[in-house]
Amino acid sequence: MSEVVIVGAGPTGLWLAGELRLGGARVTVLEAREERDAHSKALTIHPRTLEIFDSRGMAETFLAEGTRIPNGHFGGLPDRMDFAGLDTPYPFTLALPQARTEEILEDRARSLGAVVERGHRVTGIPDASYVVGCDGVRSTIRAAAGIDFAGTGATTWGWLGDVVLDAPPPHGVANLAGPHGGLMIVPLGGGVSRLVGADPATNRPEWPGELTFPEFRATVRRVAGTDFGMRDPVWLSRFGNATRQATTYRAGRVFLAGDAAHQHFPAGGVGMNVGIQDAHNLGWKLAAVITGRAGEELLDTYHEERHPVGAALLRHTRAQTALMTAYTPEGQALRALLSELIATAPDMSRLLAERLSGLDVAYATGRRVRDLRFDDGSRLFERLRTGRHVSTDAGLVRPDGHSA
Secondary structure, eight states: OEEEEEEEEEEEHHHHHHHHHHTTEEEEEESSSOOSSSOOSSSSOHHHHHHHTTTOOOOHHTOOOOEEEEHHHOOOSSSSSOTTTSSOOOSSEEOHHHHHHHHOOOOOOOTTTTTEEEEEOOOSSSSEEEEEESSSOOHHHHHTTOOEEEEEEEEEEEEEEEEESSSGGGGEEEEEEETTTTEEEEEETTEEEEEEOOOOGOOSSSSOOOHHHHHHHHHHHHHHSSSSTTEEEEEEEEEEEEEEEOOSEEETTEEEOGGTTOOOOOOOOOOHHHHHHHHHHHHHHHHHHHHTTTGGGGHHHHHHHHHHHHHHHHHHHHHHHHHHOOHHHHHHHHHHHHHHHHHHHHHHHHHHHHHHHTTTOEEEEEEEEOOOOBBTOOBBHHHGGGGGOOOOOOSOOOSSSOOO
């Protein structure tokens, strides 16, 4: 019998499965879908997540396939945060469809010995020593465990469409905003582009209904003045700004991670990243307890450390939502002012970039350590690839090039 059952084979659940196997725990992942969802909700991999991948020898796999973007937006503002000054080996975001990210993470989990079973719809808490709900905002595991999902419902709606553009913007990329709404365009490859945005017509709490292609095309025309020659829609979807967080990330032998623990407007592309970072925090702890290397009390630190991160995520995405939906003249003036500050105040730009990228996360017991170098030529992230603790007492090279 598996010692851990993970419900949900998205990026969070699959990374957790790999971490548990690396730590020596037996794990099974149960996924309701027979096949992986071809529609990629997430596209962005942030610097801190790339550092985590590096610490497991996985970064090069992602870098070989993804597109590097040297900056990021905050609330869709036209002036973008420059990631070049971030203290990381990965001063950029990486664009890669979620479906491919899941494929890579599933291959890793299976290669380490995790069992991934598709077509298994879970209706209650499975029989296992520990269960982790990575099953999204409508989490069956969260409901079965009686964990409250506190927060607010949607008051505005965004939209996205993956379509072919016969007249794309220069370089295939655009970031447009004004009183008629906001719109971002990014190429996905294979001749398909993603258009994502929001407009005043859906700035209301009522569900606007399923998005149709004529409505989508008319909305883009209204925002951008053109529909870029769009045709052949691959996927159309709406998403709201409902903002909720699980009141606890642990209830006895049940844990929550990723979207099962926090729901928010997808501003800045951070959701998948925070979910993977949840899994990274929980994985080694759960494996250490199962294999007897740590006491049960270690598991309480998962909630203590990650719940505040989730709360900060909700605050930041709410702030970005307010900016993205600021359609009034006053709202447009606020957007222009903050955008100018990002362009002219480097400290502000860097601070926002650190928050967005996950590099500023700190716990009561410590904070993220950069990729240190040792006098034998190795790097800290390389030494972490066993999943066990690493001593930095000897052989550390100081920033001035001398041994510590």
